[in-house]
Amino acid sequence: MMTEQRCRPAVTEFAARRDVDEYSPPWADFGDFFRSRKDDDSTFLIAVSRGQRTRAEWSVDQWRNAVYNVTSDLIRHGVKAGDNVAVLAHNSAETLALTFAVWLLGGCLVPLDPRDEDDRHKEILEESGARWVGVDAGPESVAQVMRSGCAEPLVVRGLMSTQRRERPSTGTDPAPLDAPALRMHTSGTSGRPKAIVLSMRSILLNCDAMQKAFGWDSKTRVLTVLPISHANGLLINSFLPWFVGGSTVLADRFSGSTFWSIAAETHATTSSIVPTVLEYLLATESSETPSPIMKEVISGSGPLRATAASEFEQRFGIRVRQLYGLSETTAVLTATPPLTGSHLEPNLRRSIGVTVPHAEVDVVDSNGASCDEGVRGEIVARGGMLMNSYDNNDSANAEAFRGGWFHTGDRGYWERGADGNRWFFLEGRLKESIVRGGLNIAPQLIDEVVTSHPLVRSAAAVPFANRWQGEEIAVFVIAAGDLTEAELLTWCAERLQPHMCPKVVIFGSEIPSTSVGKIRRNLLTQQLAGELARFWESSFRP
Incomplete structure (x- = not known):
């Protein structure tokens, strides 16, 4: 039986969420913002499908009409302001149009990762109360939703009619910008899913910050190869171009062998990627040459090797800038500013950049006091771009929003640059999370599966540096009998x-732990670093 759950009101009591400057988005609601773009004949979207060998293009006016069409379909299905609408679909124009339509109605989008299992989807659908799920065309996509037993599938393919329509009437007052607009789910370090609730105001405020930090304008065309089920692909690559008056190229998937040809054919000027994509572009043997129009790429969502960035710039003649942020901060907190010289100073190559507008970022010690230059601590932030809250998770909110700051759980420090700004550096996580290919993985979940083997006495999963995924997974095992790596x-x-899945198994006799038996995972990671270093270049293909 399907139960309806409306998005909860925005949470504003956290001091860290207060604006830090005078800026406030000037629109009353999303519809007001959506209609404010006036360059109707300019190109907004180019959708490229290598799998189907198709390419389609929409002007601003055509895109607005397409979104109105999808909005009308949602209204016919009963969707209204305040409703949660999930989407379980891959990169396509229809998926993006559904996103805009949900926001135009004043609803809250709940992206589902197509790579997750049915149980994970069902858990998120039940928790969010979403009654509808936008899915790709095809019986298997519909069957995935039907197996959840708690939502109605909406096939996005075919929603975008060419019929000319005016702005649809919702029959209700527009949802204010402070209403929940995006509900992102993360497993966190405890393995329990946490729902991150973002308002449209936070999204628009962070878009203004990114526009100023990146220098994007109407001439910017972004090549989107990241999944739009994640914040980077959706908010930076796909939504920010509408905000700045630019355009986006939506690729159905990333391929190192076609990245440059798509960029050249579509005249893309930039792309926001993850370090894994950059590494694959460096390693791909291709006769293709970089598009002369593309001037830079922006790397985020994981640690980037300084040497990889330098090699990329030297080989392709395209600058690499870094950004840092979390889903909890909408998208971006810090970014490498536009470069005035030919190359970034060597000592700043590893930096995640300087604070973007409308945000404050600091590094604090365990007592919450600001750290001096070069002193390691926890990276914290505040400003209107922060999430409303972790929904229905008071303990997580109390931990994250303590002391008037949002605590990221990441370890870092800052140095003063020649420009007088604080340049921030990210060293790792205070929390025990493994970041593989930009995805956060709770090691405790791996521990549980490994120790469930009858010949395993105890085990601990740890990350190790890997060129292709940023971090890969090893597991240290104390065996209770004859057991091979292959079997495990x-x-x-x-x-x-x-x-x-772990890629390497190391057998031993002792796991470092505290006096109460808690695994000292960071220490174990350090102890195994030398042995695991030989797997730096391993791709671990089947």
Whole structure:
């Protein structure tokens, strides 16, 4: 039986969420913002599908009409302001149009990762109360939703009619900008999913910050190869171009062999990617040459090797800038500013940049006091771009929003640059999370599966540096009998999602722990670093 759950009102009591400057988005609601773009004949979207060998293009006026069409369909299905609408679909114009339509209605979008299992989707759908799920065309996509038993599938393919329509009437007052607009789910370091609720105001405020930090304008065309089920692909690559008056190229998937040809054919000027994509572009043997129009790429969502950035710039003649942010901060907190010289200073190559407008970022010690230059601590932030809250999770909110700051859980420090700004550096996470290919993985979930093997006495999953994924997964095991690495990896492959499976097993006799038996995972990671260093270049392909 389907139960309706409306988006909860925006949470404003956290001091860290207060604006830090005078800026406030000038629109009354999303519809007001959506209609404010007037360059109707300019190109907004180019959708490229290598799988289907198709390419389609929409002007600003055509895109607005397409969104109105999808909005009318949603109204016919009963969607209204305040409703949660999930989407389980890959990169396509229809998926993006559904996103805009949900926001135009004043609803809250709930992206689902197509790579996740049915149980994960069902858990998120039940928690969010979403009654509808936008899905790709095809019986399997519909069947995935039907198996959840709690939502109605809406096939996005075909929603974008060419019929000319005016702005649809919703029959209700527009939702204010402070209403929840985006509900992102993360497993966190405890393995329990946490719902991150963002308002449209936070999204628009952060878009203004990114526009100023990136220098994007009407001439900017962004090549989108990241999944739009994640914040980077959706908010930076796909939504920010509408905000700045530019355009986006939406690729159905990333391919190192076609990245440059798509960029050249569509005249893309930039792309926001993750370090994994940059590494694959460096390693791909291709006769293609970079598009002369593309001037830079922006890397985020994971640690970037300084040497990889330098090699990329030297090989392709395209600058690499870094950004840093979390889903909890909408998108971006810091970014490498536009470069005035030919190359970034070597000592700043590893930096995640300087604070973007409308935000404050600091590094604090365990007592919450600001750290001096070069002193390691926890990166914290405040400003109107922060999430409303972790929904229905008072303990997580109390931990994250303490002391008037949002605590990221990341360890770092800052140095003063020649420009007088604080340049921030990210060293790792205070929390025990493994970031593989930009995805956060709770090591405790892997521990549980490994220790469920009858010949495993105890185990601990740890990350290790890997060129292709940023971090890969190893597991340290104390065995209770004869057990091989191959046997244990097979055991994990049968019980874990592919991106969570360990790639290396190390057997030993003792796992460092505290006096109360808690694994000292950071210490174990350090102890194994030398042995695991030999897997730096390994791609671990089947």
